[in-house]
Amino acid sequence: MSASTTTEVIHITDVAPRDGLQNQQVRTDTAFKLKLIQMLAEAGVGSVEIGAFVSPKAVPQMADTAEVVKSINDLLPDVRTSVLVPNLKGLELARNAGAREIAVVLSATETMNRKNINMSLQQALEASVATLQAASAGGMRTRAYVAVAFDCPFEGETPTDTVVALARQMKEAGAQEVVIADTIGSASPGMVKERLKALAQAVPLAELAVHFHDTRGMGAANAWAALEAGVRRFDASVGGIGGCPFAPGAAGNLATEDLVLMAERSGFRTGIQLDKLLSAIDVAEAALQRPLGGRSIAWLRRQRERTPA
C-alpha cells in the first residue's frame, strides 16, 4: 500500500523544550517552559522532551530541569516526558527529580563528542552504555540519540558503517528507541533512505526514530523519506525552535506543525491538533521575542483567520 492511502499512526516527540530552548539568546523562565509543555500536551503531543541534566555551565538554559520534571509530573502525570542525560551523574539527577524516561546522546564522530560532552567517542560510547543499562535496571524508559549521523560540522560526512555500529550498540545496551539525528540539518532524502535501509539491519524499524533539523529546507522531505522507509517515530520542535549550541550552523528542528501537516495530509494520523499548536507558537513567540514557525506557518495562520474557533 502506498504511503498516501494509509491511516497509520505516527509518533511525534516534541523536543522544543530541550533542543529548542537550549540554544535561545533570550532566557526563558521555568513558568514559560511549564506553559509550553502543557500547551503541547493539550495539542495532543504524546511525548515531549522537557529538559536536560547537563552541566549548567555548559547549557545554562537547562539549569531548571529538576524543577520542570517535578512540576510536570504533578501537572501532566499521563504524558510521556523525557530528559537528556549525557552521563551517570545526569541519570542520578534525573532519577532524583522523578524522571521516567531518559535519552543519552552519543555523537558518531570523535570531534563532536569532544565539543559537546568533553569525551572521546570511546568514552561517550561507554558513558552511554553505562547510563542506558543503569536506567533500564531502574525501570526507566530509554532513548539513545546517535548525533551527527549524516554529517559532522567538524569532520564532514559520517561513515554509514559507524552510524550503524553505534546504533546497534545502543540497542544492545537496552535503548528502547534509537534516534538517528541530523544534528546540523544537512541530510537529503536520498541519504536518509540509504542510511535507514542500512540501519534497519541493526535496529528494528519500530524502534528507530529520526530527528531532523531544517537548516537547508529539507526537513520535511527527509521526514517523508523516513516515512517511506518505514519509520514511524519522529522528533520535531513546535515552531521549529532549536539548534545545537555546540554544532556551528545548525538551524532549528523540523517544525512539528510542518510534520503534522505533511503527515495528516498524506493519510497518517498524529493525534495532534494544528490550531492548538499555533496557540503554543503564539506563546513561544511572545516569550522568545522573535518570529517562530516552520515553512507552513503563514498558511496555517491564514487558515486559522478564515475559520475562527
Ligand code: COA
Ligand atoms: N549534570 C549536571 N552537572 C554535571 C553533569 C550532569 N550530567 N555531569 C557532570 N556535571 C558537573 C560535575 O559535577 C562538575 O561540577 P563542578 O564543576 O561543580 O565540580 C562539572 O559538571 C564538570 O564535571 P566533569 O565530569 O569534569 O565534566 P566536564 O566538564 O567534562 O563536562 C559534561 C561534561 C557532559 C557534564 C558537559 O560537557 C555537558 O554538560 N555537556 C552538555 C552538552 C549538551 O547539553 N549539549 C546539547 C545537547 S546534545
Ligand code: ZN
Ligand atoms: Zn537536534
